[in-house]
Amino acid sequence: MYDLIIIGGGPAGLTSGIYAQRARLKTVLLEREMVGGQIAMSHVIENYPGFPSISGMELMQKFEEHARGLGLEIRTAGVEDIAVEDRVKVVKTVDGDMRAKAVIVATGAKPKRIGVAGEKEFLGKGVSYCATCDGPFFRGRRVVVVGGGDTAIKEAVYLSKLAEKVYVVHRRDSLRAEKILQERALSTPNMEFFWSHIMKEIRGAMGVTGVRLKDLKTNDEKEVAAEGVFVLVGINPTTDFVDAEKDGRGFIKTNDRMETSIPGIYAAGDCRAKPLLQVSTAVGDGAVAAFVAQSYTEDFDRP
Amino acid sequence: MYDLIIIGGGPAGLTSGIYAQRARLKTVLLEREMVGGQIAMSHVIENYPGFPSISGMELMQKFEEHARGLGLEIRTAGVEDIAVEDRVKVVKTVDGDMRAKAVIVATGAKPKRIGVAGEKEFLGKGVSYCATCDGPFFRGRRVVVVGGGDTAIKEAVYLSKLAEKVYVVHRRDSLRAEKILQERALSTPNMEFFWSHIMKEIRGAMGVTGVRLKDLKTNDEKEVAAEGVFVLVGINPTTDFVDAEKDGRGFIKTNDRMETSIPGIYAAGDCRAKPLLQVSTAVGDGAVAAFVAQSYTEDFDRP
Numbered sequence: 238m239y240d241l242i243i244i245g246g247g248p249a250g251l252t253s254g255i256y257a258q259r260a261r262l263k264t265v266l267l268e269r270e271m272v273g274g275q276i277a278m279s280h281v282i283e284n285y286p287g288f289p290s291i292s293g294m295e296l297m298q299k300f301e302e303h304a305r306g307l308g309l310e311i312r313t314a315g316v317e318d319i320a321v322e323d324r325v326k327v328v329k330t331v332d333g334d335m336r337a338k339a340v341i342v343a344t345g346a347k348p349k350r351i352g353v354a355g356e357k358e359f360l361g362k363g364v365s366y367c368a369t370c371d372g373p374f375f376r377g378r379r380v381v382v383v384g385g386g387d388t389a390i391k392e393a394v395y396l397s398k399l400a401e402k403v404y405v406v407h408r409r410d411s412l413r414a415e416k417i418l419q420e421r422a423l424s425t426p427n428m429e430f431f432w433s434h435i436m437k438e439i440r441g442a443m444g445v446t447g448v449r450l451k452d453l454k455t456n457d458e459k460e461v462a463a464e465g466v467f468v469l470v471g472i473n474p475t476t477d478f479v480d481a482e483k484d485g486r487g488f489i490k491t492n493d494r495m496e497t498s499i500p501g502i503y504a505a506g507d508c509r510a511k512p513l514l515q516v517s518t519a520v521g522d523g524a525v526a527a528f529v530a531q532s533y534t535e536d537f538d539r540p
Numbered sequence: 541m542y543d544l545i546i547i548g549g550g551p552a553g554l555t556s557g558i559y560a561q562r563a564r565l566k567t568v569l570l571e572r573e574m575v576g577g578q579i580a581m582s583h584v585i586e587n588y589p590g591f592p593s594i595s596g597m598e599l600m601q602k603f604e605e606h607a608r609g610l611g612l613e614i615r616t617a618g619v620e621d622i623a624v625e626d627r628v629k630v631v632k633t634v635d636g637d638m639r640a641k642a643v644i645v646a647t648g649a650k651p652k653r654i655g656v657a658g659e660k661e662f663l664g665k666g667v668s669y670c671a672t673c674d675g676p677f678f679r680g681r682r683v684v685v686v687g688g689g690d691t692a693i694k695e696a697v698y699l700s701k702l703a704e705k706v707y708v709v710h711r712r713d714s715l716r717a718e719k720i721l722q723e724r725a726l727s728t729p730n731m732e733f734f735w736s737h738i739m740k741e742i743r744g745a746m747g748v749t750g751v752r753l754k755d756l757k758t759n760d761e762k763e764v765a766a767e768g769v770f771v772l773v774g775i776n777p778t779t780d781f782v783d784a785e786k787d788g789r790g791f792i793k794t795n796d797r798m799e800t801s802i803p804g805i806y807a808a809g810d811c812r813a814k815p816l817l818q819v820s821t822a823v824g825d826g827a828v829a830a831f832v833a834q835s836y837t838e839d840f841d842r843p
Contacts, residue, residue: 252589252820259587261719284562286555286823287590287602289609299590306592416564493796494815512797513831517555520589521824528816 239263239337240534241527242328244316245475247274248516249506250343251300251309252523253530258307260531265337266304267330269315273297274345275472275507276516279388280369280395285516293369296516316344318478319502324537326501338537339501339530342479342489343523346472346507346514351383355439356468363445364466368392371465375400380465381448382406383436389469390414390422396467403428404461406450408435431461439466474508484510495526501533542566542640543837544830545631547619548778550577551819552809553646554603554612555826556833561610563834568640569607570633572618576600577648578775578810579819582691583672583698588819596672599819619647621781622805627840629804641840642804642833645782645792646826649775649810649817654686658742659771666748667769671695674768678703683768684751685709686739692772693717693725699770706731707764709753711738734764742769777811787813798829804836 241257243250246268257264271277279293288296305311314330319340321327326340348366350356356364365371368382372395380400382393385407391414397403405422410432412419422428431450437458438449447462474488481497481504482490488510495503505522507514544560546553549571560567574580582596591599608614617633622643624630629643651669653659659667668674671685675698683703685696688710694717700706708725713735715722725731734753740761741752750765777791784800784807785793791813798806808825810817 248589255587255589259718259720261723284558284827285590286551286558286606286826287588287599289606296590303589303592415562417562420564513828515827517827518824521821523589524587524818524820525816 238325239265239335241339241341241530242267242326242335242337243341243343244328245274245343245345245506245508246272246301246311247343247345247506247519248276248297248300249345249519249523249526250274250341251297251304252520253341253343253505253527254304254309254311255307256524256527257530258304258309260527262531262534265310265312265335267312267314267316267328267335269313272301272311275347278367278369279391280372282516316478319480321499321501324501338534339503341503341505341523341526341530342476342481342497342508343505343526344475344508346474348468349471349473351436351468351470353436353438355441355445359439359441359445359466362443363441363464364439364468366468368396368467368469372396372399375465377401378464379404379462380467381436381461381463382467382469384469384471385409385412385414386469386471387414387418390418392467392469393428394418394421394425397425397428400465401427404431404463405429406431406434406436406448408453409433436466472507472514476508493525494529495522496529501530503530541628542568542638544642544644544833545570545629545638545640546644546646547631548577548646548648548809548811549575549604549614550646550648550809550822551579551600551603552648552822552826552829553577553644554600554607555823556644556646556808556830557607557612557614558610559827559830560833561607561612563830565834565837568613568615568638570615570617570619570631572616575604575614578650581670581672582694585819619781622783624802624804627804641837642806644798644806644808644829644833645779645784645800645811646808646829647778647811649777651771652774652776654739654771654773656739656741658744658748662742662744662748662769665746666744666767667742667771669771671699671770671772674770675699675702678768680704681767682707682765683770684739684764684766685770685772687772687774688712688715688717689772689774690717690721693721695770695772696731697721697724697728700728700731703768704730707734707766708732709734709737709739709751711756712736739769775810775817779811796828797832798825799832804833806833
């Protein structure tokens with residue numbers, strides 16, 4: 238039996254791993270896909286203090302090295318369910334059950350689909366949810382970015398350096414992104430904004446050839462020719478497998494000690510209901526979750 | 541008038557500065573003494589993710605460079621009071637008043653005195669609150685460390701590399717420090733523990749010559765000869781100048797958006813009531829405080 242199982246290998250999970258190893262907890266970190274989480278797909282991070290500019294991949298490699306350097310065990314495993322049997326947490330994975338005194342859920346969140354015609358059909362054939370991953374395929378082509386938040390605008394600016402033209406489709410008439418990002422976007426010559434527009438359809442044949450947009454103010458529809466569509470409209474937390482109390486959007490509710498509604502199960506990072514999803518805040522969450530889990534495991538065997 | 545005044549230049553304040561600059565807020569950071577805060581006095585930090593081992597000074601230089609690189613204005617100024625006049629925050633410094641829409645209090649916390657005879661008298665003559673600052677003066681000498689938490693034990697291990705002998709005086713019969721630190725301390729040959737002891741007096745003439753200890757289990761008293769005394773028993777928040785609601789120990793109460801009881805005044809880092817005081821958590825606080833302050837300043841002039 239482990240003292241602690243950490244589910245998810247992004248910034249929050251790796252930070253919990255660093256703290257748990259320093260606390261000498263018998264710990265394993267389970268990651269379904271690739272260590273680093275969503276942030277590893279971001280081409281540049283400029284607001285994690287200490288690193289003025291670094292790629293998400295490189296930063297997460299540093300986190301992973303830091304955790305492994307302290308001896309953290311990291312395993313590839315998808316978690317299906319967590320059961321609690323006489324206070325022992327039974328983490329059910331594809332490869333069997335694992336037991337621990339405490340669990341930290343740090344599974345993050347995944348990009349939202351918008352559900353328009355063509356979105357599913359052309360996935361991987363022009364439709365993408367990650368500019369860093371797929372941007373280079375659209376060098377010299379035209380791309381459409383859907384969304385107006387930090388991620389959307391950051392990725393749009395990145396795409397403008399590769400693509401011939403970037404169209405930004407945003408349902409509002411102003412951006413929600415950080416001012417510094419807004420300024421960069423608005424001063425980018427090959428970027429064009431469709432304010433108060435939504436995307437109705439993605440069209441194509443072998444691959445994407447264009448999109449149909451609707452102007453929310455006039456109800457007019459228009460077609461725009463493009464070879465790529467980047468859907469960057471937000472995220473859904475990966476929390477289906479946890480029975481702890483959640484908010485209306487599926488984010489796990491905790492107090493400021495990262496305690497969920499289930500004793501001995503903690504949540505940290507983007508999967509948790511909180512005001513700001515950032516590497517900086519994931520790191521804070523991860524530290525607190527491991528610290529509180531440590532006390533819990535120490536008290537576990539006492540009457 | 542500024543959009544935002546940040547009070548305090550430790551990890552929380554500098555992180556708020558990074559986020560505020562990226563949000564294009566007109567911001568100034570006020571620091572009474574030296575940028576970096578208490579952590580700059582720590583000889584090594586091993587649990588800020590991304591930096592497996594770095595001195596507090598060096599890490600804070602990186603934070604400062606990061607913030608200055610984004611154009612953050614940093615001024616030396618001691619803050620005496622914050623008044624609120626028609627929602628405008630008036631920050632009163634020794635050199636005059638400064639005005640802002642929002643204020644982030646990130647003033648941290650300072651070492652606690654224990655209040656024994658000789659503590660004040662021999663300050664700077666053998667009594668210290670910072671091993672990193674004063675440790676090197678005790679090369680080849682005997683020192684007493686009072687305390688059993690993370691900081692105390694980390695600093696005791698550091699001192700054992702310089703001093704001939706380190707005596708650790710702890711009021712409990714076990715340590716509260718991280719396990720990894722406990723193991724290091726307990727396996728250090730020139731370190732000796734006085735469990736369940738308190739220090740009653742610091743004695744000396746021109747400088748410290750020894751301490752008088754009391755065994756809490758037997759009530760026996762004994763003298764131990766030493767040239768240095770490091771008092772590492774905890775911290776007090778620097779929050780006297782703020783009228784916001786505080787807990788019994790003087791730490792400022794906030795919600796998870798770092799909002800204090802006064803609209804437009806936020807608290808971040810060690811001066812805030814929270815479960816874990818670390819660079820990792822200060823960074824999370826600083827990011828959230830700036831993010832929430834940004835919305836507040838944007839709404840400030842609306843009816």
